[in-house]
Amino acid sequence: MxxxxxxxxxxxxxxxxxxxxxxxxxxxxxxxxxxxxxxxxxxxxxxxxxxxxxxxxxxxxxxxxxxxxxxxxxxxxxSPHADRVPxxxxxxxxxxxxxxxxxxxxxxxxxxxxxxxxxxxxxxxxxxxxxxxxxxxSTPDARLVNGKAPNGATGTAVVSASRDEALFLAKDLPDPGDGRSYQLWTIGADKVPHSAGLLTSRTAPVFVSGLTGVQEVALTLEPAGGSTTPTLPAVMAMPLA
Structure with missing residues (x-):
């Protein structure tokens, strides 16, 4: 080939x-x-x-x-003599x-x-x-998007258009504190944020589905259990478009 x-x-x-x-x-x-x-x-x-x-x-x-x-x-x-067709x-x-x-x-x-x-x-x-x-x-169209927070924490999103998914992974996030959680959001051209899930830990990877029209992924600090709207300012934001 x-x-x-x-x-x-x-x-x-x-x-x-x-x-x-x-x-x-x-x-x-x-x-x-x-x-x-x-x-x-x-x-x-x-x-x-x-x-x-x-x-x-x-x-x-x-x-x-x-x-x-x-x-x-x-x-x-x-058996080492068995016929095997790759x-x-x-x-x-x-x-x-x-x-x-x-x-x-x-x-x-x-x-x-x-x-x-x-x-x-x-x-x-x-x-x-x-x-x-x-x-x-190993998806052929996987690409990387990186983000950085003012406190030095970093985020990596592996994005695949063919799968309509992204994999988010954070590094060096500070402890959110008692009763607080990190929450991911997707934001489209209308600037309306949609919850993409909570981080179960500061290093836990999160899959985000439904990226059609999404232009940005943001991470915020929210009350435990998450919020219906993000608490601003965002910890970090990464443009996907």
Whole structure:
């Protein structure tokens, strides 16, 4: 498959989460040496992916390593002589979802050997979230929008027009204080803000859907539980248009 120069500019997200085939990776890495904008985009997307990993990380259950190894020892492996035909449609996503697959395996082993419903639900949720993040970051039209608050806090929005979604992630936000929460808003040409959800923590990533007509994403500090209208001034605002 021949990859054009225009195609290469769309591969920053997939490259950042290791979701390219060998042919695409080779072509894109050659492209990176002469395209500064793509190099910057890859660096920022990789940093965002790392922050998302930290945001959903959790300490593994006790004895998980021993259980995983025990389960692996009892699992029948494919014969090295088995005929396997690679599916190019699956290969593209293999690298991006590798970490998620490891989490899924951990969930399976934990469910099988512990029977702790609370722990099972937590691990299953982590696996689902990590898989969704990896898949979203590898969307071909994913682009980054950055914002900065006067207090030094920063925000990153990964925007995908094809999915009509954005993923918002904040860094260095101060503690909102007792009885207060951070709330996201989307604002269109009519300047009317619409709530896009609360941050469950200062580092929790938030998916924002329905971006058609949205020109700006803003973050405000509100009473716990959120508000119907934003409390001004906004902590930070990021233009999307």
């Amino acid at each position: 021949r990859t054009t120069s225009a195609d290469l500019h769309t591969l920053t997200g997939a490259y950042a989460v290791n979701a390219l085939s060998e042919i695409e990776r080779t072509a894109f890495e050659a492209h990176l040496t002469r395209c500064q904008s793509c190099a910057i985009e890859v660096t920022e997307l990789a940093a965002t992916a790392a922050r998302l990993g930290v945001a959903v990380e959790a300490p593994p259950p006790p004895q998980l390593r021993a259980r995983v190894l025990a389960a692996a020892a009892e699992t029948r492996q494919l 599916d190019p449609r699956r290969k593209r996503w293999a690298g991006a979802l590798l970490a998620a697959a490891c989490l899924v395996a951990a969930v399976f082993v934990t469910v099988q050997y512990t029977g702790s419903s609370d722990q099972d639900r937590q691990l299953a949720q982590l696996s689902s979230e990590y898989s969704r993040f990896s898949d979203f970051l």
